[in-house]
Amino acid sequence: MTESSPAKLSSDGVRATLLSCLFFAGFGCLIPFLPLWLEKVHGFSGAEIGVVLAIAGFSRAVAGPVTAAWADGRSDRRAPLFMFTILLTAGFALLYFLTGFVAVFAVILVLDIAYWGLLPVVETALLRLTRKGQPTYGLARGLASAAFVVGTSIVGVLNDWTGAFWPIWAFMLVISAFMIAGSAAMPREPRLARAELEQPFGERLSAGLGMLRNPRFSLFVFAAGLIQASAGFLYTSGSLVWANQQGMSSKEISVLWNIGTLAEVGFLIFLAKWSARFRPETLIVAGGIGAVVRWTALAALPPFWLLLPLQLLHSLSFAATFLGGMRFIQTIYGDDRAPTAQMIYMGVANAPTYAAAVLISGPLYDRLGAPGYLAMTGIAGLGLVLAVMLWRYKPGTAPASA
Helix, strand or coil: CCCCCCCCECHHHHHHHHHHHHHHHHHHHHHHHHHHHHHHCCCCCHHHHHHHHHHHHHHHHHHHHHHHHHHHCCCECCHHHHHHHHHHHHHHHHHCCCCCHHHHHHHHHHHHHHHHHHHHHHHHHHHHHCCCCECCHHHHHHHHHHHHHHHHHHHHHHHHHHCCCHHHHHHHHHHHHHHHHHHHHCCCCECCCCHHHHCCHHHHHHHHHHHHHCHHHHHHHHHHHHHHHCCHHHHHHHHHHHHHHCCCCHHHHHHHHHHHHHHHHHHHHHHHHHHCCCCHHHHHHHHHHHHHHHHHHHCCCCCHHHHHHHHCCHHHHHHHHHHHHHHHHHHHHHHHHHHHHHHHHHHHHHHHHHHHHHHHHHHHHHHHCHHHHHHHHHHHHHHHHHHHHHHHCCCCCCCCCC
C-alpha cells in the first residue's frame, strides 16, 4: 500500500483483528465464568479458586520469559500462536472428562498460563499488522474489547437458558479451536535473518531477560505493571462491595461494569488517533493518575450516580496505560523484538503483581470492605511515581538487541 492510499483495507489487518476478537471473546468467558465452572462443576472452594489463579499468575513470571526465548528461535512469527491455541484446545477438551481435584487443578493452571501467554503475541501482531491501512489499531483493538462483552453476554445467556454450566466449557473449546484456524489464516511473517535464530535456547532466554538491564524498559515494566495490577480489588471484590455494602441490584452492577468496558472501547476506537500526539510515557502517567483517583473515590462508597462517571476512569486506568505501553514497547524495540518485550513485561511484572493484588484482595474485603481499595491506591501511586520517572527519563538511542 502506498502513502497516497492510507484508507485501503488491509487483509492482514483484518485477519489480525478477527483473531484478536476471537481471543477477547474467549477472555470474556474465561475471566468472569471460569471461577463459576470450577465451583459449580468441580466443587472448588473460593480459596481453592483463588490459589490456582494466583499460582498461575506467579507461574507466568517463569513461563513468559521461557516462551519468549522459545519463540525467538522460530523463523515464523505464527509459531507461538499455534503452540498456545493447540494447547488450549486440547486442554479444554480434556477438562470436560476430568473429575479428580489434582488433575483439574493442574489442567486449569496450564490453561490459565497459556491463555495469558497468548495475550502479548496477539496484541503485538495486531499492532504490527494494523500499522498501515484499515482497520486502524485503535478501531481493531476497540472491536476486540467489544468482543469481550459479546463473549460474556453469550455465555451468560446460554447458562441461564440451559440452567447448566456446560456452555462455559463449550464456548472456550469452540473459541480455542477457531483460534487455531485464525492463527493459520494469519500472514506467514518470516523473521529477519538474525543471529538469535541460531543461538542456543539458554542464550536466547538470557537475551530476553537482559532487556531488563535497559533502565527505560525496566521503569516501564514496573510502572505500567503496578498501575494495571491495582485493579485487582475491583475485579475480585468490586461486585461484592456494590451488592453487599451498597445494596445494589444485579442490573445496577451490570450497568457499572458495562460503563467501564464502553469507556475502554470508546477510548481505543475514537481517541487512539488523537492520543498518538502524546508520548507513550504521558499516556502511562495519565493512567496512573486515573487509577489513583478511581480507587480512592471507590473506597468512600460513593452513590450510584457518582459511580457512573467514576467508571469512565477505566479509559485512563486501563486503556491509556495499555495503549501507552504497547506504543512504548513498539517504539524502543520495533517489530522484531516487540513480542519478546511484551512477554517479558507480562511475565516479570504484570502477571505477578496482579496475582499478588488478587491474592490480598479477598482478605482485604473480608476485614475492611470498601476501604480495601486504599491498598490499590497505594499500588497505583507507586506505579505513578515510576511512570513520572519514566516520563522524565531522557530518551536515548535504541537499545541493544539484548
